[in-house]
Amino acid sequence: MAQSNSLKASVPSYLKDAQLIKQGAEARVYRGTFLGRSVIIKERFPKLYRHPEVDEKLTRRRTTQEVRSILRCRRAGINAPVVYFVDYTTHCIFLEDIIHSVSVRDHIASEENPQRLQALADKIGEVLAQMHDEDVIHGDLTTSNMLLITGADQQHIHLVLIDFGLSYISALAEDKGVDLYVLEKAFLSTHPKTETLFERLLKSYTASSKKSSAVIKKLDEVRLRGRKRSMVG
Amino acid sequence: MQLTHDLELFPVYTVTQLLFRDVKNATELRKMAVNGEIKGALINPSMVVDAFQILVAANKAVHLHKIGKMKTRSLYSEIIFNLSPTNNISEAFKRFGISDSDSAVHIVLVHNKEETLNIDDIISKVDGQQIAVDQVSDLTDAAKIKKLYKVAPQEEKCGSLLDAVVCRMATKDVA
Numbered sequence: 001m002a003q004s005n006s007l008k009a010s011v012p013s014y015l016k017d018a019q020l021i022k023q024g025a026e027a028r029v030y031r032g033t034f035l036g037r038s039v040i041i042k043e044r045f046p047k048l049y050r051h052p053e054v055d056e057k058l059t060r061r062r063t064t065q066e067v068r069s070i071l072r073c074r075r076a077g078i079n080a081p082v083v084y085f086v087d088y089t090t091h092c093i094f095l096e097d098i099i100h101s102v103s104v105r106d107h108i109a110s111e112e113n114p115q116r117l118q119a120l121a122d123k124i125g126e127v128l129a130q131m132h133d134e135d136v137i138h139g140d141l142t143t144s145n146m147l148l149i150t151g152a153d154q155q156h157i158h159l160v161l162i163d164f165g166l167s168y169i170s171a172l173a174e175d176k177g178v179d180l181y182v183l184e185k186a187f188l189s190t191h192p193k194t195e196t197l198f199e200r201l202l203k204s205y206t207a208s209s210k211k212s213s214a215v216i217k218k219l220d221e222v223r224l225r226g227r228k229r230s231m232v233g
Numbered sequence: 234m235q236l237t238h239d240l241e242l243f244p245v246y247t248v249t250q251l252l253f254r255d256v257k258n259a260t261e262l263r264k265m266a267v268n269g270e271i272k273g274a275l276i277n278p279s280m281v282v283d284a285f286q287i288l289v290a291a292n293k294a295v296h297l298h299k300i301g302k303m304k305t306r307s308l309y310s311e312i313i314f315n316l317s318p319t320n321n322i323s324e325a326f327k328r329f330g331i332s333d334s335d336s337a338v339h340i341v342l343v344h345n346k347e348e349t350l351n352i353d354d355i356i357s358k359v360d361g362q363q364i365a366v367d368q369v370s371d372l373t374d375a376a377k378i379k380k381l382y383k384v385a386p387q388e389e390k391c392g393s394l395l396d397a398v399v400c401r402m403a404t405k406d407v408a
Contacts, residue, residue, distance in 0.1 A: 010242045010296075010299065011238050012240050012243060019251060032241070033241060033287060034241055034242070034292075035238065035240075035241070035288040035289065035292060036238060036285070036288075037285070043325060064407040067403075067404045067407055067408075068404065068407055068408055070400070070404075071401070071404045071408050074388055074391055074392065074396075074397070075385065075387075076317050076387060076388070076390050076399055077385075077387035077388055077389075077390040078391060079391040079392075080391070082392060082399060082400045083397045083399075083403040083404055084289060084399060084403055085289065085292060085296075085403050086403055086404070086406075087296065088406075089300055094403075097394075115304055134250050210334075
């Protein structure tokens with residue numbers, strides 16, 4: 001085996017043949033085959049506008065937090081993609097590809113049956129309550145970061161949470177309240193006229209979580225802050 | 234019978250797995266692995282849920298070997314170490330490597346794709362019956378695995394035992 005060949009970085013050359021599905025500000029997402037399975041590869045590429053040392057530390061931290069949060073969620077029974085491999089030299093995470101799924105965002109946009117939407121809101125509230133009870137803050141809750149498994153089984157709704165890049169562990173009601181606020185803002189701006197649906201989500205959250213009252217209280221407080229809001233106490 | 238799979242990230246390498254039951258010379262085999270007569274990882278099949286689990290361990294081992302960051306001294310001991318949920322190397326060998334009293338063995342070989350591997354040579358060294366690798370699930374001790382990896386019943390709501398095991402293997406360094 002030629003030594004020079006084996007020293008050549010393998011993940012980047014592998015990514016050249018993989019299918020790029022999304023390019024964001026933080027990472028590129030690919031689909032590929034890994035050990036015979038279909039996988040999603042999340043590559044946190046180097047940010048040249050940052051100081052290199054800062055970039056390396058920050059990127060590594062984001063990668064490890066993402067991976068930790070996914071494991072923590074799964075241990076509690078919350079659906080998140082299985083981590084197959086992490087390359088800490090290129091900051092690539094190889095994750096299970098959730099096939100036969102649609103983002104909740106796309107689903108809400110196309111779903112006409114109001115009862116099914118309500119059942120979905122109930123489920124989301126339930127899953128988020130479970131996650132917060134595990135003290136996992138997602139950090140980027142939007143309907144694009146939730147996948148709905150499509151299948152013949154219409155009785156049970158299977159939700160998978162993805163993109164734990166901004167997640168962290170915290171027991172503070174304030175952090176959980178902010179997490180919900182982020183979702184509220186994203187939800188209402190992406191899906192017009194869904195205020196009642198979101199209220200239903202919050203009701204389900206309140207019913208499913210053991211520590212919800214403090215969190216909802218904080219959510220109300222956070223709503224009063226924010227942009228274009230009067231800070232009159 | 235045996236299972237061969239290329240490592241997509243390391244196209245030069247291939248992983249071959251062999252499974253044997255009714256093994257009578259586990260002690261000898263262990264010695265051969267230690268002194269290099271058998272160039273492979275000898276694993277206790279009761280701790281293996283699926284061949285995929287072995288591939289994940291082998292992939293990580295080859296990766297760390299390439300960047301010079303293995304925790305153990307050889308590629309094969311690294312594969313065994315990667316299977317373990319803890320960072321204690323001797324514990325990993327004890328639980329995942331074969332012991333003298335074992336009657337089944339799962340052999341993992343990592344080799345150059347071009348190299349013609351003398352599988353028959355290895356098979357002849359094992360005093361036991363070779364079975365298809367996908368039958369390893371018959372030898373799996375799920376209860377022991379759940380206990381060692383600390384898999385709670387609630388986790389099984391979102392995936393299989395294999396998912397739980399592989400996820401822990403992949404995140405062991407930071408969890």
